[in-house]
Amino acid sequence: MRTSATGARAPRITDVAALAGVSPGTASKALNGTGSLRAETRDRVREAARQLGFTPDSRGRSLSSGRSYAVGLITTDSSGRFSIPVMTGAEDALSAGELMLLLCDTRDDPLRERHYLRTLAARRVDGLIVTGRRTEPREPVQVGVPVVYAFNPSTDPEDMSVVVDDRDGAVQAVQHLLGLGRRRIVHLTGPQRHRSAGDRAAGVVEAAGSALAAEPWFGEWSERLGRQGLDLALRRVPDLDAVVCGSDQIARGVCDRLRELGRSVPGEVAVTGFDNWPVMAEASRPPLTTVDLELTELGRRAAQLLIDAIDGRPHRGLLRLPTRLVARASTLGE
Amino acid sequence: MRTSATGARAPRITDVAALAGVSPGTASKALNGTGSLRAETRDRVREAARQLGFTPDSRGRSLSSGRSYAVGLITTDSSGRFSIPVMTGAEDALSAGELMLLLCDTRDDPLRERHYLRTLAARRVDGLIVTGRRTEPREPVQVGVPVVYAFNPSTDPEDMSVVVDDRDGAVQAVQHLLGLGRRRIVHLTGPQRHRSAGDRAAGVVEAAGSALAAEPWFGEWSERLGRQGLDLALRRVPDLDAVVCGSDQIARGVCDRLRELGRSVPGEVAVTGFDNWPVMAEASRPPLTTVDLELTELGRRAAQLLIDAIDGRPHRGLLRLPTRLVARASTLGE
Known part of the structure; x- marks a missing residue:
């Protein structure tokens, strides 16, 4: 079966058998670990295979075992x-x-x-x-x-x-903020038609309860949404003390905008992201508390x-x- | 050869041949497009293969042709x-x-x-x-x-x-800036031990000539390096009018710092990045002129x-x- 498969240079099981002084069947058993052979025969075959650089053909194996690995x-x-x-x-x-x-x-x-x-x-x-x-x-x-x-x-x-579990990730972020005493929370996130945005928003609403200061804002997954969304949120909820964001990009935009407005993070406003995307979460000023999706x-x-x-x-x-x-x-x- | 390879459910070439009323050899020729067969025979075999959901076994093919594809x-x-x-x-x-x-x-x-x-x-x-x-x-x-x-x-x-071609990429960035009339150029880039940083710096030095206002600064591939490096560069070259950066992350940090200092980009200082990494190059304020590595x-x-x-x-x-x-x-x- 291997005759037509191997190129000119590749050693065959028959070469290994010849070098080891055994039959091809014995050589095959020795290399596959099947059959009952004396240890010294097995070793001699393996040494011959090593010397010749013989590699068992996994395609051959998979074909006969019905497995392609x-x-x-x-x-x-x-x-x-x-x-x-x-x-x-x-x-x-x-x-x-x-x-x-x-x-x-x-x-x-x-x-x-x-x-x-x-x-x-x-x-x-x-x-x-x-x-x-x-x-x-x-x-x-x-x-x-x-x-x-x-x-x-x-x-x-x-x-x-x-x-x-997007929903539970959002719950964890909100519980973390509640634990830090935040009570005027807003949520900025991606498009409402995206299931992940919907699931995360549901978790925020569920966990925040009366600490949610406004309906979730749906928009896009971008830093720009974070900057612009924060301005909108501040008009509606001037005393907000936490922004739960649906992504790290949004959270980074929120942090940038808060800094430009002279509001301290987290002193005045705490911010959380979502995704734990290093290039956003770690480069943000300050670095983001976020939900790692694992x-x-x-x-x-x-x-x-x-x-x-x-x-x-x-x-x-x-x-x-x-x-x-x-x-x-x-x-x-x- | 296929007997041991196919599972119980998988149809075989013999099943296709039987359904089409031809020999297995003819069925094989029809499906492989080899041999000289009448068009209606070929069509009948192909229709039989379609009906049975027969899929030629590429492992079998690769084994006999010596190719694994x-x-x-x-x-x-x-x-x-x-x-x-x-x-x-x-x-x-x-x-x-x-x-x-x-x-x-x-x-x-x-x-x-x-x-x-x-x-x-x-x-x-x-x-x-x-x-x-x-x-x-x-x-x-x-x-x-x-x-x-x-x-x-x-x-x-x-x-x-x-x-x-990192070096040529840097040459293109510098020629673009020279074409825009910039004559006080500085270069901020990654670690000197990284070949890409060295190659890009060599391109900047070569293309800028006397428009290079200071030796290249080597540091790290980060936004922070961009912010801190810009402060250092401004101390040494207060009238710099362009910063060629070794990466988009560095360039984004430079743009952020220039905005914080109230210097307009590109009015007072033009900035170029390297990599065309969308999340950096497009999210930067302003968006970055950069070198796409293709x-x-x-x-x-x-x-x-x-x-x-x-x-x-x-x-x-x-x-x-x-x-x-x-x-x-x-x-x-x-």
């Missing part, structure tokens, strides 16, 4: 800052399990996605991780192998999905669920992972 | 903002060529890199792209397939490497060179790709 990762956006940590975590967990990750970036194009699904099916991958840049549920993919949806869940509640861990968990399913232990349903509040100077001061 | 991407840092666009561009070019990308993130760990090289060799990938977060040349990897180094070149000048294109070119080499048309040596000046309000005004 590879997982496809379908992302709508491999360059996005949400997909990347998910991908990194998945790669980490899979490589520990000797699986490799085939990267498929669909650029949000359904045609491209179908092309990739066909290609992955033809390669007989062991499983699929499907991820994207938004938290809205997506249509399930139709493939004959286990699938885990990471960050963006499947619309089918029976599918395996691992998602961020996306690398999310990717890792998704990969572990997939490995379980490939090993015949499938899970079902939605797994919501906890977020983590990271407290910095924008609420605690220097 | 996969490329490994070794990165020291898959979550870094330099590696990501390189990876995206490579993925784009490879998927057009029906190759798939196996992602291997070594986290800068030599042991992890060796593990991946062994695994990729065992999988008999067709080629390798090696990338990383720094522009310093790196030791070549030892594998029996074609390798292209992207962003970080190989220390072996005979190897295929594709890199950014990293997605770099990844695409690396992948194309690799495909050529896999197809038996290898290239050699270093390919330096041009950067592109993106002019915005920090030099042009509103």
Whole structure:
């Protein structure tokens, strides 16, 4: 079977067998750790393989075992800052399990996605991780192998999905502010049509109760929204003492605008972000208290669920992972 | 050969042949587009394959053709903002060529890199792209397939490497400022030990000539360096009229500090960045004129060179790709 597969330079199992003075079948058993061989025979074969630089062909192995030891990762956006940590975590967990990750970036194009699904099916991958840049549920993919949806869940509640608990992250931020004695809280966040904005706003409303000084403001995920939104909020709630922001970009804009207005952070106004995106959260003046989405861990968990399913232990349903509040100077001061 | 590979549910070529009423050999020819068959026979086989959901096994194909149709991407840092666009561009070019990308993130760990090289060799990938977060040349990897180094070149000048022309990028930024009449230019940049900082500084010195008002300042790649460095530069060159920055983060810090000092950008001082990192360059006030490294294109070119080499048309040596000046309000005004 390997005859036609190997190039001119690659040593074959028959070369190893010849050098070790055994039959190809014995050489194969010695290298695969199967059969009952004397230890010295096994050692001699392994030494011969080492000398010749013989590498067992994993494609051959996968073909005979029905396993390809590879997982496809379908992302709508491999360059996005949400997909990347998910991908990194998945790669980490899979490589520990000797699986490799085939990267498929669909650029949000359904045609491209179908092309990739066909290609992955033809390669007989062991499983699929499907991820994207938004938290809205997506249509399930139709493939004959286990699938885990990471960050963006499947619309089918029976599918395996691992998602961020946006609502609870917002609750943690508000409870932190309440614990610091803040009682005039406002919330600035992204577009209302984005599920993550809605989930976070729901958490803020729930946790703040009567300490919420105005309805949440929905806008866009930008520093500019933070600056302009703060001006609007101050007109409506001049004595606000805390701004819970739906993203670190918004929070950074709020901090910049407060500084320009001569209001101290957190002395007069405490500010929280969301995402723990280092380039925003740490570069902000002051650095931001924020909610870490733990996306690398999310990717890792998704990969572990997939490995379980490939090993015949499938899970079902939605797994919501906890977020983590990271407290910095924008609420605690220097 | 396929008997042991297919699971219970997967239809086989023999099933397709039976449904179409032809021999398995004819079915195979029809699906592979080989041999001379009547058009109606070919259509009947294809229709049968479609009905059964038959997918040709690419692992079987690769095993018999000696091709695995996969490329490994070794990165020291898959979550870094330099590696990501390189990876995206490579993925784009490879998927057009029906190759798939196996992602291997070594986290800068030599042991992890060796593990991946062994695994990729065992999988008999067709080629390798090696990338990383720094522009310093790196030791070549030892594998029996074609390798292209992207962003970080190989220390072996005979190897295929594709890199950014940092020096020329800096020259473009300076020529743009000279064209706008600026004659008191200073340069703030990252650590002197980083090759990219050194290359950019060399370009600034070369292009600015007598318009360079002070030696380049080396520091760190941060907004803080921009703010603090500007204060230092103003003490030494009170009448400076342009700051060429080694990164967008530095440039953003410079713009923030100039605004705090009440100096107009670009009226009194023009500012340029480097990288065209949207979250910095576009969010800066004013938005930054900067040098785009064209990293997605770099990844695409690396992948194309690799495909050529896999197809038996290898290239050699270093390919330096041009950067592109993106002019915005920090030099042009509103």
